[in-house]
Amino acid sequence: MNTPSTEVADPIVNLLSSLPDNRVAYSIKExxxxTGVSPRTILRRIADGSIPVVRSQGRTLIPKQASHPTV
Incomplete structure (x- = not known):
């Protein structure tokens, strides 16, 4: 089983962090x-822990300022 590195943030997380808007989180589809990838790819990255999420009121959102724990 592959374990995602906790030292290097996912490129998608880096992209979201650099966006110049006031949004706090984005949907999987957004x-x-x-990023030009399929929603299924985003879901796989969420499942392997590469992209952190917040679940609220039945929605899965990807926070703009996602933090990754370091070992």
Whole structure:
């Protein structure tokens, strides 16, 4: 089983952090559209821990300022 590195942030997380808007979080579909990958790819990255999420009221959101724990 592959374990994601906790030292280097995912490129998608880096992209979201650099966006110049006032949003706090994005939907899976929005992130997929912005990055040019499929929603399924985003879901796989969430499942392997590469992209952190917040679940609220039945929605899965990807926070703009996602922090990754370091070992």
């Amino acid at each position: 992130v997929a559209t912005m």
